[in-house]
Amino acid sequence: MITDVVSPTVTIHNNDNNNDDTKDDSNKQSTKPNVVSDSTITPNETSKKTGLTASSTVTTLDDMETKVILTNLKNASNVNYVETQNWKKGLKGIRRKKYTWTFLTVCGFVGGVIIYTHDLIVKYMFQGRLTLINAFDSNSYFGLRLVLWILFNLVFMYVSLMMTIFIAPASEGSGIPAIKAILNGTPLEDPLSFKTFLVKIITLPAVLGTGMFFGKVGPSAHIGALLINNMLKIPIFKPIGSIKSLKNQMIACGCALGVGSNFSTPGGGVLFALEVIGSYYSLRGYLKSFYVAVVAAFTSRLFNATVNLSLNLALNWNFKLTYPSFSIPELIAFAILGFGMGVLGIVYVYLNEKMYRLRDRFGGHYLFFKPERLKKYKFMMIFENRVIWTVFICIATSLLTFPDLIGKYMSLTVGATLEDLVSPNPLTSANGWITNSPYDIFSSLAIFIVIRLIFTIFSMSLPLPGGTYIPLVIIGAGCGRFFGEIVAIIFPNGFVAGQPIYAGAYAVVGIVALTASATHAFSTVFIFLEIVGVAVYLPSLMAALIAVRISRLCTANFYDTSIKVKGWPALLESMTDSEDLKVTNIMTSVDKLDILEENVSMRDLELLLQKKKLPKILPVVSSKDNLVLLGQVHLKSLEFQYNLMKARLNNSGKEITQASNFAPISDEGYGSANDGNDSSATNMAGYASFELQDRDETDIIRIEYETCDITISESQSAQRAHMLFSQLCLDEAFVVWKGRLMGQLARQMLINTVSARERNQIIVV
Known part of the structure; x- marks a missing residue:
């Protein structure tokens, strides 16, 4: 489609003009044909205007002078050139610098304060809830205590639910899938918005304080990324965010901030x-x-010391295991535990995916009905199935965690629960564990594991902020403790004389294996290495390797599954692992592309521009016979060249004045060939130039193009193409064979192909 493109004002003076001054000027310029008159636009003059307006007066319209005009336009369009010309010291110069380490220090401190504040709020919510029900006698007021317990949880949950649904729906869940999708090229805005940041930091401690089976590791990583992204909007830090690769690094740093400060394990x-x-x-x-x-972890722990008026460093969890807590023959038992946790992780991810899909299918209904006319009333969302389901799960969880119902161990905090399960000492009745006989502990642990597993899966489908890592840690600790107690009964004297069986050591290995299986993250070993020490370091490594290997053979990890269910077009590594999938199997072939020759006639160019759908970037080849790829040209630049040539041909020998109103140049300057930025593509018009060949006989122009930054060989695997697209933030690239154009590979095309291929494969779980 041909559109109006801004072009410079070119005035052609006829040499036969009777004005003597004009003749003198013409004679002067004829001796120096390559010099443009004083009225030619300069970058300094352009930068003083709100919109760039270029004007040039040329006495002899030859190709050399046209090149000079367009060269000036190129410089005027280049924001870096304009900024260099207008460089000023002082405050403006300060704003151009990138205070990266200062920025990270500020974000680390603020992030540490937020994480510590969340811990403090959750701690006092647990204490306040117990204080509330302990004001009444457990025997005389059992019903009242239960009602107060449920109402306490329900109020905080419902307020958080309403804020999430009506203000920031992107704040629900872990947040890690959204960040991963963004860093892999998905253009999402809400997961990094300021309203999501506010809602997440307010609702997360409120949900965790109700005792529902949520974690805070994923949400804390999301909060760290939100903090980084919104801090980049401060004027002094804007230069950091102007570079896409550096901005992505900062967002990744925000995720590391959240996880590291949670465990105090940077x-x-x-x-x-x-x-x-x-x-x-x-x-x-x-x-x-x-x-x-490190800054966030130190801030979080030092704030704790300040509040408690103590110089001792307070740890999140206090685990004490002697080294070594295992013997060589026990490695077989640890390997069996790793295999079992790997299978359990697969089942957990599979069931979570099914729950997500059920919520997406029926969550927006009203019971079994879905009247479309009610969708226009926003307040009707409070009657949707997802809201009713959330209230039901909250009430059920409150009943099961009530300390007077099943046992006190169901209502403990995360830290207290893990200290019990990982302890090398036997479980006691102080926290409600059944210990009347050596075999009674299995009933308590079995009830604990089943309830935690089922209601964690239910909770992950709720529209509330909360993660899955801490629930997996608790389930893994329970399963490991259960297995360790069995081994301790079978071998009461241990595998080796003088080396008893520590059931708590099996709990640590169970934690590592289950979390590694569900997340495919082997590094979870090193988190608990920093927490527990090296007591079960080697068994943890072995069990994690077994669990991750089994899980990767059967299913995607928890976060990738969430991305696929939500339908985000993220290019995931698990989708392109196969080396047999080549670029030639995915690309759009050359016969389906709009190709431009270096020397093209006006008629062919006009026919090309009249097409309704044209890509923003077109390949330029030497000829359509040999298809040697020379470069690429932006659609806006091509339209500019066409309009300028058309005006020149129609008005040759006459005075031409073509108005030019350039849009203000964006601060980001030139966009790459793959950034899809229309304003950047418009600025590329400054690069446009042409040469008229045999003007009197044929209307042939030579297209001015730019070099392709990246091309991909047709024999490359999809795995390498994925690496290029992820690392360089590409959206599309041309495919070549010995320099000849073979086709084009686009990010969305790669995603669609590998997704369809995965759907056709049979995966046995």
């Missing part, structure tokens, strides 16, 4: 965050991630 936290959010990660951001995680 090392394992950074590795875990980077492993779950990105397929490929540049080492340029490695040190930055560790730095911001």
Whole structure:
């Protein structure tokens, strides 16, 4: 489609003009044909105007002078050139600098304060709930205590639910799938918006304080990314966000901030965050991630020491296991546990996917009905199935965690529960565990595991902020403790004389294996290495390897499954693992592309531009016979060249004045060939130039093009193409064979092909 394209004002003066001054000027310019008159636009003059207006007066319209005009336009269109010409010291110069480490320090401190505040709120909510029901006697007021317990949880849950549904729906869930999708090229805005940030930091502690089976690791990573993204909007830090690759590094640092400060384990936290959010990660951001995680972890722990008026460093969890807590023959038992946790992780991911799909299918209904006319009333969302289901799960969870019903161990905090399960000492009745005989502990653990597993799966489908990592930690600890107690009964004296069986050691291995299986993140080993120490380091490594290997053979991880269910077009590494999938199987072949020759007639160019749907980038070849790829040209630049040539041909020998009103240049300057930015594509018109060949006989123009930054060989695998698209943030690239154009590969095309291929494969779970 041909559109009006801005072009410079070109005035042609006829040499036969009777004006003597004009003749003198013409004679002067004829001696120097390559010099443009003083009225030619300069970058300094252009930058003083709100919209760039270029005007040039040329006495002899030859190709050389036209090139000079367009060269000036190129410089005027280049924002970096304009900024260089207008460089001023002082405040403007300060704003141009990138205070990366200052930015990370501020974000680390603020993030640490937020994480510590959340811990403090959750702690006092648990204490306040117990204080509320303990004001009444457990024997005389059992019903009243139960009602108060349920109402306490229901009020905080419902307020959080309403804020999530009506203000920021993107704040629900873990947040890691959304961040991973964004870093893999999906254009999502809501998961990083300011309203999502506010809702998430308010509702997360409220939900966790109700005792529902949610975690805070994923949401904390999301909060860290939200903090980074919104801090980049502060004027002094805007230069950091103007570079896409650096901005992505900062968002990854935000995720590392959230995980590292949660456990006070910056090392394992950074590795875990980077492993779950990105397929490929540049080492340029490695040190930055560790730095911001260390700052956040220190801030969180030092605030705790300040509040408690103590100089002792307070740890999140207090686990004490002697080294070594295993013997060599026990490695067989640990391997069996790793295999079992791998299978359980597969089942967990599979059931979560089914629950997500059921919610997407029926969550927006009203019971079994879906009247479309009610959708226009926003307040009707409070009667949808997803809201009713959330209230039901909250009430059921409150009943099961009531300390006077099943046992006190169901209502403990995360830290207290894990300290019980990981302890090398036997479980006691102090927290409600049944210990009348050596075999009674299995009934308590079985009830604990089944309830936790079922209601964690139900909770993950609720429209509330909350993660899955901590629930997996607790389930893994329960399963590991259960298995360890069995081994301790079978071998009461241990495998080796003098080395008893520590059931708590099996709990740690169960944690590591289950979390690694569900998330496919091997780095979870190093988180608990920092927490527990090296007591069961080798068994944990072995069990995690077994669990991850089994899980990857059968299913995607929890976060990738969430991305697929939501339908986000993210290019995931698991989708392109096969080396037998080549670029030639995915690309759009050359016969389906709109191709432009370097020397093209006006008629052919006009026919091309009249097409309704044209890509933003067109390939330029030497000829359609040999298809040697020379470069690429933006559609806006091509339209500019066409309109300028058309005006020149129609008005040759006459005075031509073609108005030019350039849009203000964006701060980001030139966009790459793959950024899809219309304003950047418009600015590319400054690059347009042409040469008229045999003007009197044929209307042939030579297209001015730019070099292709990236091309892909047709024999490359989809795995390598995925790496290029992820690392360089590409949307499309041309495919070549020995320099000849073979086709084009687009990100969405790669996603669609591998997704369809996965659907056709049979996966046995």
